[in-house]
Amino acid sequence: MTEKTLPVAFPVQHHTARVGDLRIHYARAGSGEPIVLLHGWPQSWAAWRNVIGALSQKYTVIVPDLRGLGSTSKPDTGYDVNTVARDIRGLVTSLGFDKIYLAGHDWGAAVAYAYAAQFREGVHKLSIFEMVLPGFGIMEEAMTPQQGGNFLWHMAFQSVPDIPYALIQGREDIYMRWFFEHYAYDPSAFSAEDVAIYVRAMTHVGSLRAGLEYYKSYFESAAQNTEHAKQPLTIPVSAWGGEACLGDATKASIDLVANDVRGGVIERCGHWIGEERPEFVAGHLLEFFGEGQ
Template identity: 85%
Template sequence: MTIVDSSTEFPLVEHHTATVGDVRIHFARAGAGEPLVLLHGWPQTWASWRRVIGPLSQKYTVIVPDLRGLGFTSKPDSGYDTNTVAKDVHGLVRSLGFDKIYLAGHDWGAAAAYAYAAQFRDAVHKLSIFEMVLPGFGIMEGAMQPQPGGNFLWHMAFQSVPDIPFALIEGREDIYLRWFFEHFAYDPTAFSEEDIALYVNAMTHVGSLRAGLEYYKSYFLSAEQNQEHAKTPLSIPVSAWGGEACLGGYTKQCLELAATDVRGGIIERCGHWIGEERPEFVADHLLEFFGE
């Protein structure tokens, strides 16, 4: 069933589902024109792009799926490595009748976007990466090393451990996720209580917590895949941006190891949550970069 929401937060968005292989994908769609696909990260859903969709839909057909295991997309037991997640999205794009897309991703969605561009090299015009350091290039691995005050990416290692993270987080999703939204933001007030509740509720869907942790358990497989992809760097134009209060210049530094034509830098007054913290910057950049 198609649901159209014309509110300010979700402008002119249609909701659909499509079955691709072993996964039933929920996705939002808006606008008309060439296809532009936006991929979200953990612990978010398609809604992390909701403040960006409106401007982009004035020029593009904007397609925003919930990734495997998250949001309203189904939650298989396996397949959370980035190559497989990228194949899910590619199957969705082809099922909608599109061959070549503009592609942007944030967090794990950015890692899946890179895997998409690396696997389907003739199927992406341009790639934009926000606030992610790709597994397998050594930069993320270095950021996992303990630092004073807990100022390191401790959750990457913790959430890759079997069973224990699920046992400790289940029933405490609100406490756990709120910490990330507050501590990884430049301005924690960018998140309203309604924003936080949106993602906490999504993470309490049956299977969502288990499935979300599978991305981290699959980290090492994704790293191996990326090391193989990197043997042939991407030749398409790539933009790579990190938030001032989070990954900073590391995102661009990492993508320069994976592609030959990389631009980007640091988003001022922004942490990790680009869709909530700096949606105007994101929309303006994508319109400019993809429209060149």
């Protein structure tokens, strides 16, 4: 079984689209107004597989693999959030859509913010899960060493040229499993097969190198964020962190860049919102995006 053939209880179609220098893989389900869901590292479209079914009852759900990850092509450059957001904008317009509902998790959330900041007339509402935006001090403080290793050490480690790739290659299963276990509220939310989905995707040729590029581009993305923040978002935004991971830091970060923010902390949840609390995520998105319709 690959990341494209997961057992699902609703019809998901898989497609590819040529957008600039990329061949973007995306999953699509449902009909209606478009919702775009963006995953983070070290995942793929499959991070949203337990959420798509509920959303597809009302919306057209579009779930791409980001540049360099999953089954999307893996160029050498272009991993800053502005460029990746433009990839997604190209996909959206190629599908005949202009204005979307947008949600992101982890790096997908950072890309979602960059999308909303660059294409301000192209987003109805934005939802952010388990990410602190680079460039405003909150993430940078979370990267500061703490006793017991209880800090976001990987953000700095993975930004170093060459060494992370040399140490992780061939050990992707050990390395990635650590994150799924340690950043979850309840590690049993992941079966061995769940983890294997992402490990297999990360061992595709070029995936590990490309995934690390998001971290090597950290300061470029941070500078882009601080520039966007000079003009705060005016659309409704929700921001949620998991109780066992980023907590209220996610909303605190988004409060710095948007005027109309709601959200808080998801109970009994760590970082992996799509596997740990899919019913909360789907319910929140249906309620939040559906307000006023």
